[in-house]
Amino acid sequence: MDRETFWDIVERAxxxxxxxxVTAEGADVVARHLVAExxxxxxxxxxxxxxxxxxxTEEGWRWDLWAAAYLMRGGCSDDGFDYFRGWLVAQGRAVWERAVADPDSLAGAGVDPDDDAVECEAVLSAAGDAYAQATGGGTDAFWEALDAADRAAPVQAPADPAGEDFDFDxxxxxxARLPRLSAIYRPVE
Known part of the structure; x- marks a missing residue:
């Protein structure tokens, strides 16, 4: 599937x-509609x-975006960063592309700074859930089909995020790197 079709489906959802x-609950609603789509x-x-x-989401596998997630979530593990990128996909193409180009742009995304639940694990499982619904089988069949498709066209994902690693603490x-987000999530006292 090409990028345009991918984003068209997300935008329909x-x-x-x-x-x-912008809330985790809102992103979960998008994920449910994504399954339906x-x-x-x-x-x-x-x-x-x-x-x-x-x-x-590999485009978002970046240290600077991870740092933004770390600020917005009050910390961010590997899995948490996956869930954050799921939430970010649920925000739509325009927000996604701005955030990947400039993670500090998330300062204007309308997120309540007291809500650190900027995550959506449900987006990560949407395709598997939809496959199970469409085929009447379980998600194991989806993972098998995905594995077969990936073997047919292997892609080597980078082991480390892109960009420069730095101390999020x-x-x-x-x-210096995320001034607008830092002003919201780590104001100078």
Whole structure:
């Protein structure tokens, strides 16, 4: 599946959700609509969506975006960063692309700074859930189909995030790299 089709499906799910998505609950609603959008597609198209999702979220496999997630979530593990990127996909293409280009742009995303639940694990499982619905089988069949598709067109994902690694607990570095987010999440006292 190409990038345009991927984002068209995400945007349809966002429109169907019909509400603000900046909260974790709103992103979960988008994920449920994403499952509905995907479940009417062929199994191969659902697998293609997952491959496109992997390609898109790999763009966000960056230290600076992880630092933004760390600020916004009050800390961020490996899994937490995956869930954060799921939440970010649920925000739509425009927010995603701005955040990847400039993670500090998330300062204007309308997130309540007291809500550190900027995550959406449900987006990560949307394709598997849709595949199970579409085929009447379980998610194991989805993972097998995805594995077969990935073997047919292998892609080597980078082991480490792109960009320069730095200490997320160093306030000075965070303020220098993400000044707007730092002003919201780590104000100078």
């Amino acid at each position: 966002r429109r169907a959700a019909g509400r603000e998505t 995907l479940s009417v597609l062929s199994p191969a198209a659902i697998v293609g969506f997952e491959q496109a999702y992997d390609d898109v 160093d306030d000075e570095q965070m303020r």
